[in-house]
């Protein structure tokens with residue numbers, strides 16, 4: 001069985017989480033580096049990994065590595081690849097080229113020559129809206145005159161699960177929400193609460209995890225357009241997706257709340273599309289009004305002793321109606337008074353602001369969210385306030 005040399009590309013900072021996911025999916029040898037994880041896999045694993053990885057942005061296969069100081073050497077290197085395995089004749093390609101410290105440095109020129117040599121049309125940005133999966137992405141990286149050529153297997157970025165169409169302010173990438181849930185240590189048989197839920201990303205990602213729904217269950221991938229695509233293998237991966245998903249009630253409360261009515265509407269619409277509308281409760285309320293009684297067992301009335309608050313509060317200096325210090329300290333007060341024994345996992349831009357929660361929190365990973373450098377911190381909620 002032929003093996004692919006592959007790389008799972010992820011946001012810098014979450015490589016180790018992505019690597020652990022790959023190992024859990026049965027990949028034997030992995031190597032994490034800044035922004036990705038290298039590994040080898042079979043075609044079946046390649047399909048399954050696209051479907052199951054929660055934290056990767058995309059998966060590429062490396063098809064060539066060669067030195068080239070001029071165009072002739074570049075085209076000879078390209079000729080070593082069996083392009084018929086990946087490209088259909090009439091398909092347009094997108095080329096993503098980077099070059100540093102190399103003789104061939106003009107990235108547009110490299111892209112043009114590669115497309116011409118492969119006799120394929122280059123898709124321009126105007127062609128891309130909504131049809132990313134139809135344009136095969138090729139990634140060419142040149143560093144110190146060494147070319148690394150990769151073929152994308154994913155198509156649309158993997159954080160686009162397909163269900164988040166309604167967005168509120170500052171939506172979180174699904175991959176970061178997944179990384180937060182994994183590093184929170186949340187167990188899918190315990191309750192989960194996001195008191196700043198916005199469009200519901202964290203709560204919906206959690207509900208789909210608890211339900212055993214693969215993150216990529218509802219979407220297509222670039223490898224499905226390859227001439228070498230194996231429908232039988234794909235059918236067996238799809239059959240497995242069907243088997244892992246449960247249709248039984250989850251038996252836990254997963255809740256998102258936000259003070260913004262538009263956010264709650266967006267979250268509900270997203271949950272509907274994600275197939276978990278009956279698993280997640282979205283409530284319009286301020287963080288100050290959050291109550292542990294919302295998580296009480298309907299039969300016994302008792303509130304679970306363990307659960308997870310996983311959240312992405314607003315960032316920035318000032319927000320409507322107060323400053324961050326007040327908001328973070330409100331979050332901390334609510335956590336300590338209503339949810340002792342639970343864990344708090346949150347994103348924040350700086351230790352000082354996060355410190356206003358008064359909950360002892362340790363950094364799990366640091367990454368980027370939109371324009372912000374953010375840190376994901378987590379810790380057990382106790383009734384005691386740590387010394388300032």
Ligand SMILES: C[S@@+](CC[C@H](N)C(=O)[O-])C[C@H]1O[C@@H](n2cnc3c(N)ncnc32)[C@H](O)[C@@H]1O
Pocket residue numbers: 168169170171172173195196197198199200201202257258259260263285286287288312313314315327
């Ligand atoms: C960074 S956004 C969360 C984005 C969310 N993770 C998503 O993926 O869409 C922060 C949210 O906090 C909400 N918010 C701000 N102040 C609040 C408060 N005092 N109580 C509850 N929600 C609040 C905002 O309406 C906003 O939706």
